[in-house]
Amino acid sequence: MGVRTWIEGWPVYRQALGADRTGRGAAAKSRTSETLTPRTETADEVVKSICPYCAVGCGQDVYVRNGAVTQIEGDPDSPVSRGRLCPKGSASLQLTTGSSRVQQVLYRRPHSDHWEHLDLDTAMDMIADRVIAARRDHWQDEQGGARTRRTMGFASLGGATLDNEENYLIKKLFTALGAVQIENQARV
């Protein structure tokens, strides 16, 4: 590196002699930052999505590279949001790929003071058994002379953060099992 190049590498030199007199643009750029490209440019594909937070329903573009989500941006095509996202929507990359996400099934035994891992298949089987038992033990054929054909043994809460198709299966399955205590955040 020659002396001239070295001196020109100083941001203050570029700020004093270049066009960027406030030092907030080109003058402040390092050699490294000059060669950076946004993650959005190197994505393999852009998948159309919708923000999962509030009910405005802003459009999202999900950038994917090598099978992983690398960036989430507002969708400029959306007539709802015109490309904008709020602080929460802008943070949804962290929501979906952040280290806070639990990726294993966890199980707390009765009276235990800790979690342990359970494989998904075992957990599903145990849950199915518990639903069948709770349903049976708290079954009610009638009340006050009127047929009720239901179980009060288990309840479900949630759905407002889920898809329509998911809510449909929740309502359909639990109703067919005779459960009536099926609720979600719309009540709250």
Place this chain on the structure above:
Amino acid sequence: MAECHPVGFQWVMEAKARGATIIHVDPRFTRTSAMADLHVPLRAGSDIVFLGAIVNHVLSQDKYFRDYVVAYTNAASIVSDDYRDPEDLDGLFSGFDAENRQYDFHTWQYEGREVQAAAAQRDMEYEDRAVRTAGRGEAHGSGGARSGTARTDPTLQHPRCVFQILKRHFQRYTPEMVEQSCGVPPELFARVCDELTRNSGRDRTSAFCYAVGWTQHTVGVQYIRTAAILQALLGNIGRPGGGILALRGHASIQGSTDIPTLFNLLPGYIPMPYAHPDQDLAAFLAAEGTEKGYWANIGAYTTSLLRSWWGDAATADNDYCFDYLPRLTGSHSTYDTVQRQLAGECVGYFLLGENPAVGSGNAKMQRLGMANLDWLVVRDLTMIESATWWQNGPEIETGEMTTADLKTEVFFLPAAAHTEKNGSFTNTQRMLQWHHEAVKPPGEARSDLWFMYHLGRRIRAKLAGSTDDRDRPILDLTWSYPTEGAIEEPSAEAVLAEINGSDADGNPLSSYEQLKDDGSTRCGCWIYCGVRADGVNQAARRKPGREQSWVAPEWGWAWPANRRILYNRAAADPDGRPWSERKALVWWDADEQKWTGHDVPDFPPTKAPDYRPDDDARGPQALSGTDPFIMQDDGKAWLFVPAGLTDGPLPTHYEPQDSPFDNPLYGQQRNPAREVLPLRHPANRMQPSGSEPGAGVFPYVATTYRLTEHHTAGGMSRSLPYLAELQPEFFCEVSPELAAERGLEQLGWATIVSARGVIEARVLVTDRLTPLTVAGRTMHQIGLPYHWGPTGYSTGDAANELTSMSLDPNTHIQESKALACDIRAGRRPRGPARLALLHEYQRRAGITAETGTEI
């Protein structure tokens, strides 16, 4: 709106740039107030006085849109001679049954014709309607004729017509009452009235936006009803720029109401059946349906749903398996469920993306309920308080619970994110938008579609071969969806196809008009019929907004039938012409003999404005060409509600459950029909109010709210470093005056106490909160964002430790937007001392199990 729906608020700013006046009515000054032309701070819990006084202003100053009101509302309908108003009965309507705390609403009906509600509580008249229609007995009670014609007086002069009843009902809702009860000065109130009425009528429309600041009250439904009355009087419904717009807080909270994970509904707002002796499908439909309008077709909607669920097992001979549906007996809301958990009757619980240990009213009661379960399944993205209360909940700290004593078995199943699954969200404007899977879920994370499908599959396999009659509904259920990939993810598109519905040959339907009650059609949710018209996923349409008209009909799909503004027939005058060119939306094309316009007409497309039904017409054909409200039994917007509401046909001001003030209008202090749960649990004590002894112990009013940077109970935000850094901990907002009165220091700590709990928060002293003069004295309000709990990067006490389980009787929603409390400087006590402080407050206020539970 700028805080909680910031991207939606850009349209408010667009309107402002075009000259619209923005009025923000809120106890707190927020980012919305900062951008508004007018901010009106008022006492939390006094909105019916405020809105009712605007109704009074509109009526007494003749500011209503008379042509609209006469043609499109029930202003002219004459009400039963037996009706008595709260003006006559000191705060009660006629028909109150004090023993059961509920109304018999027969006296609220029209004279000459008994109507059924299009929504809300439709079982109230079951005996009358089902029994009489089925010809199995005489009518009970004093209800009028089911069919026939209600008497009307289009001059609006009859003393018992709705218009005159409305005038009398609101006559004492005056600017002086607003000043005394809401703390809003008369000049400010006059400006609101002036701006609103000036901007309504033939050429102009005004919109009301609201959120849970209106719903979370013991009179929440009636808040919105008051706005509905105003908007109907001003001609602001069914027209562009008008409406009452609920700003909902979750991506698909609208969808989870339409396809309801709610106890009292079936998909498409078909009511869940209540238990009645000898109830068959015909009796149910007779009781719940209407005679006129589209709800008369409830048979087609219900039969198609039953066929969708039970397929070929559902036949005409077996009533399409109607008997397979479990029956309700009263309320089974989430708050009732907590009581059943405490009673040991409900032993298993699924939490599917919801965090009641922080987000529901009286968070402690939620945890106590969960601690009495045999098993709990939590499905979420991150560890939330509802999964960890046995480890680090507040009761562990106070010593009320010991981990080793807690019997509940807890399963935590990681959920898939929205980027990891296909599916549709229904946004707050009823628009379905499809999101596509971008990647597979990590590890053992799965979608709830996967969880429900495979759980159902396993249960069915375990019960296969059962001869028990109670297993027929689950074994006969249509439960076969194609799966994809190594994890066998069910096809969301296939589920959407079932929701959309199909004809006898399996072809996709395109409109609910095609649904039949003869079993030949299937449809999982009749209002969503058409979302897969022609076999195409209409919710996935993404024609850029800039390439479309301002209605943008080719982006997503709005129910019903892709109509973007409901009841838009009202955008034209009775003759079918736009009320004004400026506000044209949908109109009658006389040459083509059909309705046309910018939006899809929400009206039978070829029904002419001069159409008049025959006397024996039923269903949609029984409504005339000038009846825009096609779901209603009389085609009108209801200023006065003759059926469907449990707490009165007109909004009436009642004080919140816990209030520092007496009701200034009536002897009746609180909503007499509000739900105070039968279980008198020590963790759900109520407070004395107004001039009752001990009320002074809780002199301030707290209101909960949300921040831009967090989401509801924090499960999707407190675990994100970006958001946690933006709003790092729980705080309370207090005015400088209250800070001085209680010695609270900026960034110091405050302890806030109600009869339910003791919490601490950082203090934000700000003039965003203004002391108001109410009932002649200064009153202070405290703002409490409710996002926090002990887990995540950003932690704090939950504001819902303070709220109670006192509920709106229509919606069963808790009152968390107005509650009396105390505030003191310093941190709260730790350990058992926290409970001791609570008990000291309860003693000082003289609180017993009965306090505040009287009618």
